Amino acid sequence: MIISRIEDYREAARRRLPRFLFDYIDGGAGAEQTLAANIADLAQVRLKQRVLAHVENLSLETEWFGRRVSLPVVLGPVGLTGMFWRRGEAAVARAAAAAGVPYAPSTVSVCAIEEIAAQSAAPLWFQLYVLKDRGFMRSVLERAQEVGVTTLVFTVDLPVIGTRWRDAHSGLAGPFKTERQLFQALGKPAWAWDVGVCGRPHDLGNISHYLGRRTGLEDYLGWINANMDPSIGWSDLEWLRNFWKGPLIIKGVLTPEDARDAARLGAEAIVVSNHGGRQLDGAASTARALPKIRDAIGDDLLIFADSGVRSGVDVLRMLALGAKGVFLGRAQVFALAARGEQGVREMLEMIAQEMRVAMTLTGVSSVEEIDASILDDFQPTS
Amino acid sequence: MIISRIEDYREAARRRLPRFLFDYIDGGAGAEQTLAANIADLAQVRLKQRVLAHVENLSLETEWFGRRVSLPVVLGPVGLTGMFWRRGEAAVARAAAAAGVPYAPSTVSVCAIEEIAAQSAAPLWFQLYVLKDRGFMRSVLERAQEVGVTTLVFTVDLPVIGTRWRDAHSGLAGPFKTERQLFQALGKPAWAWDVGVCGRPHDLGNISHYLGRRTGLEDYLGWINANMDPSIGWSDLEWLRNFWKGPLIIKGVLTPEDARDAARLGAEAIVVSNHGGRQLDGAASTARALPKIRDAIGDDLLIFADSGVRSGVDVLRMLALGAKGVFLGRAQVFALAARGEQGVREMLEMIAQEMRVAMTLTGVSSVEEIDASILDDFQPTS
Amino acid sequence: MIISRIEDYREAARRRLPRFLFDYIDGGAGAEQTLAANIADLAQVRLKQRVLAHVENLSLETEWFGRRVSLPVVLGPVGLTGMFWRRGEAAVARAAAAAGVPYAPSTVSVCAIEEIAAQSAAPLWFQLYVLKDRGFMRSVLERAQEVGVTTLVFTVDLPVIGTRWRDAHSGLAGPFKTERQLFQALGKPAWAWDVGVCGRPHDLGNISHYLGRRTGLEDYLGWINANMDPSIGWSDLEWLRNFWKGPLIIKGVLTPEDARDAARLGAEAIVVSNHGGRQLDGAASTARALPKIRDAIGDDLLIFADSGVRSGVDVLRMLALGAKGVFLGRAQVFALAARGEQGVREMLEMIAQEMRVAMTLTGVSSVEEIDASILDDFQPTS
């Protein structure tokens, strides 16, 4: 397959993965209106071209929490990454280190945080969900600290799992799911061998470790649903803020009110995110939500954003709308599913190269210069 | 068939029903612009996600006219329901009672109101049209009272039948309709046996009862057309208001002016409805009409809404736009046609579950809390 | 074929006519943007439903120039109508008389005005183009008066023929057109017999009569192009106004400025029209142009409108936007091509019936009552 854009990785992943896994990645909540709006609204963000702008020594580097990164991009948390490529999280960690960008593996990774950290010289981030079992939360955070995790991404937009209509259709959930998944896997021998056979064990590494027994993948959605805690409020997080001394990023903020609460808690940063359109269908696209939050919060928090980013131009758009960095979800795992570690590295280079071109054409030579001044009038339509 | 959303019931119904019946349910008036706008405008209603909102003891219950319901949903009136499943109205009544929501069978039901009431311990509602024959109106209302109907839904948006272009194409109307319907039925043996053979008699139960003779289904559209009365005005309804002591709901209101007239008449409630896009093509979607009516009428009337609701998120949207409850038309009968009483129960549980997720994500734990504060800026586009 | 809407006549015409004729009717100028906007903008005109509005004695009659018509509709001028059905203009004239609406045959009709008038007891209108040859203009007007034409429709939006990209593709124009047309006709035997054989002679009746020799159809577009006169201004029409004593309607007005000039000339009426999207591609839809003209011109002129009307609801929309009557172009000739005189009568009855339903649902019982008060907020999008 010829690959020259992120959409090509998606197509390659579609060919390589059993349907239940591809649709798990690709799909969103409900009628997928927010999923579609993420893409459509971002496409409406018009950039202002400048000519003869004397762009010299263009650099994509930036600094977050006192550390330099080579690209204003984070490889964001994606559950079950180890199912898309043999020991997927380890592969992503290597790619991230090679490219000089942070990786924030998910709580519900296949590889345990220890396995991931072992693959990467670079400092690691780690994503944690709001869970009922505080014992697990403390224990996994201690383990994370032990293996050198610097930064905690705390995801707050999953008090329950979003309604995902595709799951039953694809065979991820519903009757005969085991049989259907097996049958689909038979049709994808390359994946079946690489992941199904060589990529074992297939459990939720972090959780198995804590429980002291294998957590079958079958229980994935069940486990999440059983352990999410909708009754938690901001004040219940004070212990976490006290416990975690490193930078704390609150992921899943869509309103100025919630952003202000994150600042009040003492977080260093937020991710403006609708979880890639996987949680509340009908929620605003992040292209819409971001500028309002930016305006309300000023420089009180470092702002990241994600959801819908599919090119280097999209990264630029998010930065122009007010973010200081961008998380990549599907772009990351489509590239991984298509070509493994190599795919993620190439994908990052693709993003970098597209950014260089777009920055040159908008007349900026550093990430710090990117702001609303490179926007043409923005009018989202979806 | 895998069913994980209301659209799936539609597809299942399409497979099971003869085309003339499927299209009768699915279609709308004229070029179906209002039908499409109902869906499109509702999809544009953006919800505001809130995180860490401390959602505990989430409940879907609410109270109307002094009675509690377990879900802010009414199974609305749909003519000929008994043609979509064997003794369809009776089946819906059982599902409604089991789920704890009201059912308002249509004047032009296949089962007579007595047959429907016999199936359900729960209190029943009943829908009445504006008819030329006041004798019939009084008589059917007396019968309704006798079998325990508590609440009257009085439908006012059908002074004539809307122009439905599909009817002639599908075989519901037009030349050779009997032959075409028979032929179509032959292609759907499951339906033919269940409804065509075992579901008899196929007449308009309430009307046959009154006339003292069988009213063939052939005469359905003809009967309606002959008995609708466009010359009636609000003042002609005073007798009805005096006659009916229970709650009176005026169904089919799309303007603040008409809503105010309903209040003046002494009605307790209205349904903001364009009859599912089946009457005036070119009329506003209810997502557009509802907020204006809400603003004009305040709390003078209990406001229900329908037309275009296809998910639990859509129910939430209608409540956020100003309704206190939502009627389900097609969602109900697609589920019924697909899987009978069981289908309607599952469909209601699906709606309930989707509502729970969406309420958690918008940070509300009771129906009473849902209002415009959970809306992001709303800009209908169709 | 089942026919329950005007779009069905279009499909039936497509099946019956050789492609060069179907595309001649169906197509528009350039990229057909105005053609599409006519339909799309009209679909955006939302009507206000009213209930219990006491609609009694609904009537579609209205009065223009002191004469009553049974429907606020004119069968507008369509060149070459006699090519779509055997002696087409005569057939339309009979249908118009039967339905009680005016017919305004085109200058470039197949049947001469004498043949048309002979078919119709009812008073006839007549359409005239701005032509180089004033002798022809005078002579044809005298003939029109002689056969009892009451009203002159003077079309001013054709100083040149619009750029019609389809013509070369369909075979109406371009190399080998004769051969291609013949070949296409062979594929449509019903048409070939009815029109090709029995419908002769195929010339431009009015022009042959004047020239005293047959004008071959081959020369149709050529003749028009050669005889149109772009150099004419309003002042050059004074002779016409003096010459023609009956009502004069200026057809093809799209701006308030031109409407005011028509009033200044002494015309009684205008047709707000973009010639069905066949002249200036990029011109506004009439749904857009009409309200501005209505506001500017008040009651100084009787306002007609056309372009894009495909249903009784569309007629209502045009009246609500400010017209007192609507011309039908394609609706008329698609019905004619599909089913001859009978088709035109059925089509008019379809329009009438759709109007009755829509008027009842908007709460008006006479054409005079229809105005902007039955509009919901109108926001054209194309």
Place this chain on the structure above:
Amino acid sequence: MIISRIEDYREAARRRLPRFLFDYIDGGAGAEQTLAANIADLAQVRLKQRVLAHVENLSLETEWFGRRVSLPVVLGPVGLTGMFWRRGEAAVARAAAAAGVPYAPSTVSVCAIEEIAAQSAAPLWFQLYVLKDRGFMRSVLERAQEVGVTTLVFTVDLPVIGTRWRDAHSGLAGPFKTERQLFQALGKPAWAWDVGVCGRPHDLGNISHYLGRRTGLEDYLGWINANMDPSIGWSDLEWLRNFWKGPLIIKGVLTPEDARDAARLGAEAIVVSNHGGRQLDGAASTARALPKIRDAIGDDLLIFADSGVRSGVDVLRMLALGAKGVFLGRAQVFALAARGEQGVREMLEMIAQEMRVAMTLTGVSSVEEIDASILDDFQPTS
């Protein structure tokens, strides 16, 4: 193939060219949003039809830099034109001279400027890129002056090549490109013979001449990338302004700021252009950018525009939005690829004819009269 619009030339070119060349012409940068917006926004520019406007002696002539042209159109610079038709630039030069419009061949033409000039009696324009090698710039400008070039088009929107996702897919770039191009050429024998065999040599004429050796086409994109200079600013161009005494046109301006800088530099004119959507994806369409620049710059500069023009009506739209002339990119080379010099001449006549019709219908008889007064309210939607 029947050709009656520019889109038809595109289809004809698609059939005749190997895919890598067709996609090279047809494609744009990134997700091709700007490419699509060019067309969509232009289609939204509504023209005001005027009737009886007394249009006499209509003329398409205009004057730029003291010279009359017969049509307000320039055949713009398109790299590699000689690959689309045998000695393509020479063919275009002949067509331009015959039609009386300027031609501005590209720096990266196949034919050297000397070969092009030899074909054309008419005065020639010449396009130059901002290049690292000032020696080359001076040398090529001297050569241009020698062969009689009157006007310099200096393109500033290519400090780097835009990200063109199609190139790898089409085979223009990427692995096995040589093999793939060869294979594609085999499938297009007419092209292979005409261009592949008889159209040699296939190098970049101007550059080979300077380097004193053949520059293989393989190096085309590489050469451009290596020689573009993003570090140049406006002040670095003063030597150029001093060096070039004739009219200087800055091509690739999209903002009022850059237009003002061009004026400050002492340029006579600008081309408002986004390079046909080939550079910054996400940049505004020119239909959007043009009026703002027109308003800011007044008559200080002569304004040209391009990007998205596909008809004579589009030319009129650009003039109405504020341009005094229009460059044609794809329209030119699709016509060339389809039918050579003859195609370009026919295409220009098509544009001229469409302009005549549209001018007549908007009531203007000279290019100078065309301005915002022929616009209906303009509201771009993309």
